[in-house]
Amino acid sequence: MKQPVRVAVTGAAGQIGYALLFRIASGEMLGKDQPVILQMLELPIDKAQAALQGVMMELEDCAFPLLAGMVGTDDPLVAFKDVDIAMLVGAKPRGPGMERKDLLLENAKIFTEQGKALNKVASRDVKVLVVGNPANTNAYIAMKSAPDLPAGNFTAMLRLDHNRALSQLASKAGVPVGEIEKLVVWGNHSPTMYPDYRFATVGGESLRHKIGDEDWNRDAFIPRVGKRGAEIIEARGSSSAASAANAAIDHVRDWVLGSGGKWVTMGVPSDGSYGIPEGIIYGVPVTTSDGAYERIRDLEIDAFSRERMDKTLAELEEERAGVAHLL
Numbered sequence: 001m002k003q004p005v006r007v008a009v010t011g012a013a014g015q016i017g018y019a020l021l022f023r024i025a026s027g028e029m030l031g032k033d034q035p036v037i038l039q040m041l042e043l044p045i046d047k048a049q050a051a052l053q054g055v056m057m058e059l060e061d062c063a064f065p066l067l068a069g070m071v072g073t074d075d076p077l078v079a080f081k082d083v084d085i086a087m088l089v090g091a092k093p094r095g096p097g098m099e100r101k102d103l104l105l106e107n108a109k110i111f112t113e114q115g116k117a118l119n120k121v122a123s124r125d126v127k128v129l130v131v132g133n134p135a136n137t138n139a140y141i142a143m144k145s146a147p148d149l150p151a152g153n154f155t156a157m158l159r160l161d162h163n164r165a166l167s168q169l170a171s172k173a174g175v176p177v178g179e180i181e182k183l184v185v186w187g188n189h190s191p192t193m194y195p196d197y198r199f200a201t202v203g204g205e206s207l208r209h210k211i212g213d214e215d216w217n218r219d220a221f222i223p224r225v226g227k228r229g230a231e232i233i234e235a236r237g238s239s240s241a242a243s244a245a246n247a248a249i250d251h252v253r254d255w256v257l258g259s260g261g262k263w264v265t266m267g268v269p270s271d272g273s274y275g276i277p278e279g280i281i282y283g284v285p286v287t288t289s290d291g292a293y294e295r296i297r298d299l300e301i302d303a304f305s306r307e308r309m310d311k312t313l314a315e316l317e318e319e320r321a322g323v324a325h326l327l
């Protein structure tokens, strides 16, 4: 039996938490031979703590063979103690008519506190995924609040956008979603993100040529993927939860176990490539293996793409300026 991996999940009694924890405990994220210890954080209020107790009772009632232990707490220093993976989900979600950046100041405090706590007590090579919105800037805040941890291990979730884009492309082109390779979603997890299918292939054939409809790309595909979160809120009355949990599992699974050569999108601190200033957490294409991600380099950036990539960058720089006083 392998040594258990410690996984922290914040906002564990929320919508995404409820769709996430059971799948982690069943081995869908780290493998069917990998025991896990779940370390769950919720707000220090009675209702949230009671709900967390309920979730823990249900986890117990599943009798998951891989669930080697559980901790439920309202203290980040307890939740993050020695964790190998931290999934920072807990934050306020937006409602109808709001943009994710409207949550910035309200949620920013959470990520300074949690970055500091990770810095103090987490494993020195903890892998951090920020889901709570605005995810890129929250990841930036956590990273800056944890100076003793490797900055490159702070990542933001763009995988839901990547998966949404894959499904839109598959249905437009009439191809199986699992056969699409080399998709990219650049930038911020916000409507300015740029889903870029210029390099995408299916069975080695260019998807862009197969679709052959640039108007669709500009007027339907890009805005649809960018506004999909709002479309779900409109339809469901609350934001995406099961698909967000699924994307979080995809992100961490690929990071830990490898993407098998497939390009996936991760929000990672920029190394300065593609004209993105160093440190900005920006969605880029990567492959993953042996617990590390590697950027896809030297892709050609045409004028249309440059404009899109700069627009989403400008928004991230604006968000960064808006939280500078907290760091």
Ligand SMILES: NC(=O)C1=CN([C@@H]2O[C@H](COP(=O)(O)OP(=O)(O)OC[C@H]3O[C@@H](n4cnc5c(N)ncnc54)[C@H](O)[C@@H]3O)[C@@H](O)[C@H]2O)C=CC1
Pocket: 010, 011, 012, 013, 014, 015, 016, 017, 041, 042, 043, 048, 089, 090, 091, 092, 093, 094, 110, 130, 131, 132, 133, 134, 135, 157, 158, 160, 161, 189, 239, 240, 241, 244
């Ligand atoms: N990056 C992405 O693609 C996506 C991000 N999100 C974001 O994920 C976040 C969570 O969404 P839901 O689970 O639907 O919200 P929710 O409101 O159902 O659950 C959030 C939970 O976090 C808890 N919480 C709040 N502050 C906390 C703190 N400081 N420490 C620990 N727990 C805390 C709350 O008590 C609540 O139980 C939201 O910010 C939402 O906008 C949602 C979908 C996709």
Ligand SMILES: O=C([O-])CC(=O)C(=O)O
Pocket: 093, 094, 100, 133, 160, 228, 229, 230, 232, 233, 239, 240, 244
């Ligand atoms: O749209 C929202 O507020 C929730 C979210 O991030 C998404 O579904 O992409």
